[in-house]
Amino acid sequence: MTDGWRPKLVALDVDGTLVDNSNVMSAAVRDAVRSIREAGIETVISTGRAIPGVLDTVEKLGFADGHAVASNGAVVFAYDPVEVLHAVTFDARDAVERVMAQMPDVTVAVEEVGAGFRVNRPFPEAEITGAFVVQSVEQLIADPVTRVIIRSADHTAEEFTAIVHDLGLTGTNYFIGYSAWLDLAPEGVSKASGLDVLCERLGIAQSEVLAVGDGNNDLEMLQWAGRGVAMGHAPDTLKAVADAIIGTIDEDGLVEELKNYL
Numbered sequence: 142m143t144d145g146w147r148p149k150l151v152a153l154d155v156d157g158t159l160v161d162n163s164n165v166m167s168a169a170v171r172d173a174v175r176s177i178r179e180a181g182i183e184t185v186i187s188t189g190r191a192i193p194g195v196l197d198t199v200e201k202l203g204f205a206d207g208h209a210v211a212s213n214g215a216v217v218f219a220y221d222p223v224e225v226l227h228a229v230t231f232d233a234r235d236a237v238e239r240v241m242a243q244m245p246d247v248t249v250a251v252e253e254v255g256a257g258f259r260v261n262r263p264f265p266e267a268e269i270t271g272a273f274v275v276q277s278v279e280q281l282i283a284d285p286v287t288r289v290i291i292r293s294a295d296h297t298a299e300e301f302t303a304i305v306h307d308l309g310l311t312g313t314n315y316f317i318g319y320s321a322w323l324d325l326a327p328e329g330v331s332k333a334s335g336l337d338v339l340c341e342r343l344g345i346a347q348s349e350v351l352a353v354g355d356g357n358n359d360l361e362m363l364q365w366a367g368r369g370v371a372m373g374h375a376p377d378t379l380k381a382v383a384d385a386i387i388g389t390i391d392e393d394g395l396v397e398e399l400k401n402y403l
Contacts, residue, residue, distance in 0.1 A: 147402050150345045151177055152187040152210070152336055152362065153395070154354035155198050158372055159186075161390050164267070166201045173399040174202055180403060183343060187332045189213045189316065189324055189358050191288070192223060192255045193271035208343070213316060213326050213358050214335030215287040216254055223255055227338045230285035231327035236315075237282050239308045240291055240323070244301075251281045252288040264292065289325040296321045316358035324358065332358065333365035351402075353387075353395055355379070370398050 153159055153174065160166045178184040186195050187210040195209045199220060208219050208226075217227040233251070241247060250258040250269060257271025258264075261278050269290065282289075293301050301321035316324040332354075340347060352359070352366035355375040363369025364382050371383035372394050380386050388394030 146368065148182060148351035148368065149349040150183040150185060150336075150340065150343070150351070151399070151402075152185045152332070152350060152352040152366065154332075154356065154359050154362075155186060155188040155190055155194070157355035157374065157390050158353055158395055159198060160201070164197070166198075167393055169393045169396050171202060173396040173403075176403050177399050178204070178207075182402065183208070183345065185209060185336070185339065186211075187214075187336060187352065187354075187362060189356075191252050191257070191269070191271060192216065192218060193257060194269070196220065196223075197270060208339055210332055210335035210339060212252055212254075212288040213324055214331045214333065215252075215326050217335050217339050218255075225254060226342065227335070228254055228287055229327045229330050230287050232282075232285050233289045233325055234282045236308075236325050237278065237289060237291070240305070241278065243304050243308070244293055244296065246293075246295060248292040248294070249278055249281055250290040250292075251286040252290075254287055258290075264290075268292075287327070291323040291325070293321040298322075316356075331361035333361040336362065336365065351398075353398060355390070 185208050186198055192211050195211050206221055210217050215229045218225045248262050250260040252258055257273055258269055259274045259276050259281055298321050302317050305323055348367040350366040351368045352362045353370045354362060355372035360379055360382060368384050370385045370387055371380045373389035387397045
């Protein structure tokens with residue numbers, strides 16, 4: 142229980158928190174999130190997804206306007222219409238070249254803020270959303286970007302993690318997904334830093350934020366928030382920093398937490 146504490150802002154991860162692996166949101170989760178907003182609590186999507194993926198979630202919730210943190214904190218925006226309030230870029234050349242020296246056949250994507258991605262080859266359907274433009278890797282990393290995704294079809298998640306950890310990447314922040322999937326972001330950028338920017342704009346204190354997530358890229362966010370909550374299927378590393386652990390996505394775990402504030 143939360144001992145009477147009530148958030149002024151609720152920050153919600155998408156994949157594994159709001160929607161399942163098939164990008165389906167249950168009616169119970171949708172209704173609970175809508176009720177939180179109707180109760181006057183600022184409700185913010187905070188995700189590794191790019192803007193088009195956030196808008197897909199917003200549509201599922203039926204929100205016409207609001208704020209969101211996208212691209213693991215590199216992009217903060219308002220909607221609708223989309224207005225980018227904050228974006229951080231970095232030079233990804235060294236990091237990408239280091240990864241490709243070990244795994245030359247990886248698929249690489251760089252974000253085009255608000256539009257989609259530039260890629261060296263197509264990603265599997267529905268893994269990332271928005272418009273796609275195919276370019277060489279040299280073109281992809283020629284200029285600073287907000288985010289890079291590197292995907293390996295030839296390695297297990299464990300092999301991929303071991304290789305990435307041994308590369309000694311500097312000047313970047315990186316997140317490894319459940320599969321052989323690597324997200325590169327500017328150094329110091331995370332969902333927590335994006336939320337910090339947004340809270341300053343909105344006049345909301347860090348201690349007044351509830352954050353819920355299920356992945357490695359949620360760790361900084363849960364540590365930063367006044368109350369950080371991990372989904373039941375989250376990795377142990379995330380559960381270790383959480384103030385509470387709730388049910389899994391299949392159990393509509395998010396509803397369990399949100400009902401405390403309604």
